[in-house]
Amino acid sequence: MYGMGIKDVVREFLxxxxxxxxxxxxxxxxxxxxxxxxxxxxxxxxRWYDLEYWVEKDLPKGVPPAWVGVFEGRSYSVTERFPGQxxxxxxxxxxxxxxxxxxxxxxxxxxxxxxRIAEEANISATTTYFVRLNVYRPDGTVIERVLxxxxxxxxxxxxxxxxxxxxxxxxxxxxxxxxxxYERIINQGLTEVIDVIYILFSQTGEGALLERxxxxxxxxxxxxxxxxxxxxxxxxSLELLAMGAAHGxxxxxxxxxxxxxxxxxxxxxxLILGLIVAIVSVLIGVLYGTVSAYLGxxxxxxxxxxxxxxxxxxxxxxxxxxAFYFKPTIWNLILLxxxxxxxxxxxxxxxxxxxxxxxLYITAxxxxxxxxxxxxxxxxFPQILPYTFALVAFAVPGAILTxxxxxxxLGAQGVLEITWGRIxxxxxxxxxxxxxxWWWVLPPGFMIAIxxxxxxxxxxxxxxxxxxRLLR
Amino acid sequence: MGNDVALDVQExxxxxxxxxxxxxxxxxxxxxxxxxxxxGLAGESxxxxxTLGFSLMNxxxxxxxxxxxxxxxxxxxxxxxxxxxxRKNVRWKKISMVFQGAMNALTPVYKIGEQLAEPLMIHKGLxxxxxxxxAKNILPKVGLDPAIVNRYPHELSGGMKQRVMIAMALxxxxxxxxxxxxxxxxxxxxxAQILNLLKSLKNEFNISLILISHDLSIMAExxxxxxxxxxxxxxxxxxxxxxxxxPKHPYTQGLLKxxxxxxxxxxxxxxxxxxxxxxxxxxxxxxxxCPFVFDKCRREEPPMLKVGDTxxxxxWLYE
Numbered sequence: 001m002y003g004m005g006i007k008d009v010v011r012e013f014l015x016x017x018x019x020x021x022x023x024x025x026x027x028x029x030x031x032x033x034x035x036x037x038x039x040x041x042x043x044x045x046x047r048w049y050d051l052e053y054w055v056e057k058d059l060p061k062g063v064p065p066a067w068v069g070v071f072e073g074r075s076y077s078v079t080e081r082f083p084g085q086x087x088x089x090x091x092x093x094x095x096x097x098x099x100x101x102x103x104x105x106x107x108x109x110x111x112x113x114x115x116r117i118a119e120e121a122n123i124s125a126t127t128t129y130f131v132r133l134n135v136y137r138p139d140g141t142v143i144e145r146v147l148x149x150x151x152x153x154x155x156x157x158x159x160x161x162x163x164x165x166x167x168x169x170x171x172x173x174x175x176x177x178x179x180x181x182y183e184r185i186i187n188q189g190l191t192e193v194i195d196v197i198y199i200l201f202s203q204t205g206e207g208a209l210l211e212r213x214x215x216x217x218x219x220x221x222x223x224x225x226x227x228x229x230x231x232x233x234x235x236x237s238l239e240l241l242a243m244g245a246a247h248g249x250x251x252x253x254x255x256x257x258x259x260x261x262x263x264x265x266x267x268x269x270x271l272i273l274g275l276i277v278a279i280v281s282v283l284i285g286v287l288y289g290t291v292s293a294y295l296g297x298x299x300x301x302x303x304x305x306x307x308x309x310x311x312x313x314x315x316x317x318x319x320x321x322x323a324f325y326f327k328p329t330i331w332n333l334i335l336l337x338x339x340x341x342x343x344x345x346x347x348x349x350x351x352x353x354x355x356x357x358x359x360l361y362i363t364a365x366x367x368x369x370x371x372x373x374x375x376x377x378x379x380x381f382p383q384i385l386p387y388t389f390a391l392v393a394f395a396v397p398g399a400i401l402t403x404x405x406x407x408x409x410l411g412a413q414g415v416l417e418i419t420w421g422r423i424x425x426x427x428x429x430x431x432x433x434x435x436x437x438w439w440w441v442l443p444p445g446f447m448i449a450i451x452x453x454x455x456x457x458x459x460x461x462x463x464x465x466x467x468x469r470l471l472r
Numbered sequence: 473m474g475n476d477v478a479l480d481v482q483e484x485x486x487x488x489x490x491x492x493x494x495x496x497x498x499x500x501x502x503x504x505x506x507x508x509x510x511x512g513l514a515g516e517s518x519x520x521x522x523t524l525g526f527s528l529m530n531x532x533x534x535x536x537x538x539x540x541x542x543x544x545x546x547x548x549x550x551x552x553x554x555x556x557x558x559r560k561n562v563r564w565k566k567i568s569m570v571f572q573g574a575m576n577a578l579t580p581v582y583k584i585g586e587q588l589a590e591p592l593m594i595h596k597g598l599x600x601x602x603x604x605x606x607a608k609n610i611l612p613k614v615g616l617d618p619a620i621v622n623r624y625p626h627e628l629s630g631g632m633k634q635r636v637m638i639a640m641a642l643x644x645x646x647x648x649x650x651x652x653x654x655x656x657x658x659x660x661x662x663x664a665q666i667l668n669l670l671k672s673l674k675n676e677f678n679i680s681l682i683l684i685s686h687d688l689s690i691m692a693e694x695x696x697x698x699x700x701x702x703x704x705x706x707x708x709x710x711x712x713x714x715x716x717x718x719p720k721h722p723y724t725q726g727l728l729k730x731x732x733x734x735x736x737x738x739x740x741x742x743x744x745x746x747x748x749x750x751x752x753x754x755x756x757x758x759x760x761x762c763p764f765v766f767d768k769c770r771r772e773e774p775p776m777l778k779v780g781d782t783x784x785x786x787x788w789l790y791e
Contacts, residue, residue, distance in 0.1 A: 363533065
């Protein structure tokens, strides 16, 4: 092993298939981290925790990835925008029809109505207007007064899914066709939880309320009425948004955030944190172990007792408390992780250095007049250096996992950057597992596992190549 | 013999403080080494000759320590000097060493040139380029191609490595060079080459040489003065002519007799074992193995007695 050139190491390394797989996985993660601004919107990455920003982006909430339809053999509806004609009239009632062709196997996840009042309107701020919505379905049925409200809001955005009036109107509409289902909804208090938008777009009949019957394809007409109380109130724009039933690479969370954005930007934090913590703490540990072994005697004794004390501190609980009090940025967390993970390699390195310091060339170096620092850095350290690379590779997954653990447990109290652990924590808070939103849980989980796996595979291969005891 | 003293050792004691007791590896050794003189230090394994060699640089490996006595070089006492000053002013500058087993005395991870350059960079403050240049200049003197500065130790043969070690010992032009078993792991032909090299370099660089070996036949080739050690003590010292012609101490006589001769049948040896150095016997340490032992030998330690022109022996026979 000693005197092995870089080329030899690379050639030996490539003999281990696991190492190649590890390199491949690592390249994917590095590609994500470096390409984050290209792969996804940079602003989206920077404003991940700014929920208002995500509301503005009008992404469907809590929908699966776009590609699930391919596997299920069903077409998922996509997000579509329909601007409404603003009628030119002097009457108080402004009526417009928006048609929507529902041709998908899975209907939209939500319908959003947006009404903007012209700013220059010469009216008082307290002037109200009414918004009414009737839906004409392809089977000839009509759901009346899906919306019926009075408001002063100059920029009104209503999601039918979360509007009580709409929910009740849709459920009442279907009541005539599915008495039994209606009974159960009332008796079990399910009004708040059932997916009314699905019912809006589904065929009438038994089970329509609770059993997610076949969707009703065809042209839906949304009749929107704005009733103004002051003739000076002018409309700026009207819009209907049919929110898709699937979105993007990894779907969205319940706040309408694109999970793919979070995954891609999370790779940066994971890599930076993992590598910095691993390299710095292993270097500290290696120098500590080498110095301890080389100096020997009572210095060694004291250094070893300090190391044993440091390594026996239970890391996670302490990290949680410290991270909570320090309002952590990723750099604080990196510092804390280094402070607690440097003792890891000390014992192994010390035992290696103990062997090396007994070599004649160390005595020779002393005789030549080399100082202690020079002997440690130039004579002992280079011998241990190759093994250090393997140690670094092994230390990375530990750091990433610990960060994920801390971020998961602290949630919003945790680090301020996007991390996979934090995404998992948000998923947990939204009961993503219970509501079947696997696309919110599996991607970050897999990314954590894959990044750990990549480094372990590389570390194992490096260890086999560089550790003299394991090579053949 | 030189007209001046290069090294003056007085009552030197080197002990190893082990868990099972204090091993008195060198016990009250005194001798003088003249400038340009060659001293052979001989004795069987474990007699303390290598320890003595290391202690002359105050570099006894732990748990060993210089426990008493003085080592004067240029009026400086090496035995009591602080480590930092030893490093700066003595080691390699005044006194350097060719280590036993040159195979392992070179760092595997650096090129020969870089290792030769190391003392120059540490002591003379030369830049790496200057030091490498000087390393190239000294290699022909030990019979090596300057091109090997770019080789790693594992690319060289044992003899070449030994020559590199000799070059390294000479590179700062020290006054004294200790050669600790310089030929032990080498074959006979290379041994002869190395010894001739040492001899010629000694004259060229005008150094005082201490040759440590268990092999009296190579001593006869090289040294001017011979010292015999037994169980941590110097038992006899004198000019090599006198010592080989007329050894006085029974141990020296036994050693010389043990050299196999073509003309005689059978091997001679000295029966018995050297004493345990953790608690050496009172009186003469050789008493148990000595064919001429008598009462006084076991009671009192013999002092160094003058037994010839230049010869001294620690034996009651010559009182």
